Ligand SMILES: Cc1cc2nc3c(=O)[nH]c(=O)nc-3n(C[C@H](O)[C@H](O)[C@H](O)COP(=O)(O)OP(=O)(O)OC[C@H]3O[C@@H](n4cnc5c(N)ncnc54)[C@H](O)[C@@H]3O)c2cc1C
C-alpha cells in the first residue's frame with residue numbers, strides 16, 4: 127500500500143483511500159469541506175512522488191507547477207511526501223456583516239492587499255482556527271471590499287459563526303480566486319441567461335454587473351429562484367439595475383406564493399425553459415444548489431445552448447456527519 131509522509135510522520139493508505147482520509151484517520155488536521163474535488167479547501171503540496179491528474183483538476187497552472195493537489199480526490203498509486211499548503215492565504219478583515227434575508231448574510235471583506243479576480247469566481251475563506259469554506263464573489267474587481275452572500279446552513283460551522291458570532295474587525299484570510307464562472311468579453315451582442323437559487327445569486331450579480339459595465343449590448347436575463355418571496359433578497363437592487371439598463375431583465379421566481387408578490391411562480395428550471403425554449407447561440411451561467419445546477423445545465427443544453435457556452439458553479443457542501 128502507498129505510504130503518505132507528512133511533517134516527519136508516515137501513514138499507510140488503505141486500499142483506494144484518498145490522501146485526505148489517510149491523514150484525517152491518523153489525527154492530522156487538514157482543512158476540508160466538499161470532499162468532492164470542488165471547493166479547493168483541502169489543498170496540499172506534493173514534495174515527492176506523483177499525484178494523479180484528476181487531483182489537480184481546476185487548479186491554476188502556477189499551483190500545478192508548484193506541486194499542489196486536492197487531497198480529497200487524490201488516491202496515490204505510489205509513496206508520497208506531502209506538505210501543508212502554506213503561504214497561499216492573503217490576510218483580510220471582516221469589514222461589514224448585514225442580513226439580506228432571514229437566511230442570507232452579506233459579508234464584506236477588506237483585503238490587506240488588492241485581490242486580482244473576475245466577478246463570479248470564488249475564494250476560500252479561512253477562519254483563524256483553520257476552518258475553511260468557499261464563497262462566490264458578488265463584488266467587482268476595483269471595489270473597496272470583497273462581497274460574499276452566505277446562506278445559514280442548519281448547524282453549519284462557518285455560516286453559523288458568521289451569523290451569530292463574527293463581528294466587523296475580525297481577522298480572517300482568504301485563498302484564491304478560483305473557478306471559471308465569469309463573464310468574458312468578445313461577443314457583446316450575445317444573449318446571456320443567468321439562473322440560480324438562494325445564494326447562487328452572488329456570482330450571478332457579479333457577472334451581470336461585470337457584463338453591463340463592460341458594454342454588453344445583448345439581452346441579459348437573470349432568473350433568481352427561492353422557495354418563498356422572503357428568500358428573494360436584493361430584489362430592489364436588481365429592479366433598480368433593470369431600470370437603469372434596458373438590456374438587463376430581472377426575473378424573480380418562487381416555488382410557493384402568488385404572482386401578486388411580483389415574482390413568477392413555479393420551478394426555476396421549468397420557468398426558464400418555458401420562457402426561453404430556443405437557446406441556440408446564447409451563453410448561460412448557473413450557480414448554487416448542486417442538484418438545481420445539474421438540472422439547469424441539462425435543460426439549457428436541451429434547449430439548444432452549446433455545452434461550451436454554459437458556465438456552472440455548484441455550491442457543494444461538506445457531507446453531513
Ligand atoms: C465553489 C463553491 C462556491 C460556493 N459559494 C457559496 C456562496 O456564495 N454562498 C454560500 O452560502 N455557500 C457557498 N458555497 C457553500 C459553502 O462553501 C459552504 O459549504 C456552506 O456555507 C456551508 O458551510 P458551513 O460550514 O456553514 O456548514 P458545514 O458545517 O460545512 O455543514 C455542511 C452541511 O452539513 C449539514 N450539517 C452540519 N452539521 C450537521 C449535523 N450535526 N446534522 C445534520 N446536518 C448537519 C449542514 O446543514 C450543511 O448542509 C460554495 C461552495 C462551493 C464549492
Ligand code: FES
Pocket residue numbers: 157158159160161162163164165166167168169196197198199
Ligand atoms: S476540494 Fe477537497 S474538500 Fe473540497
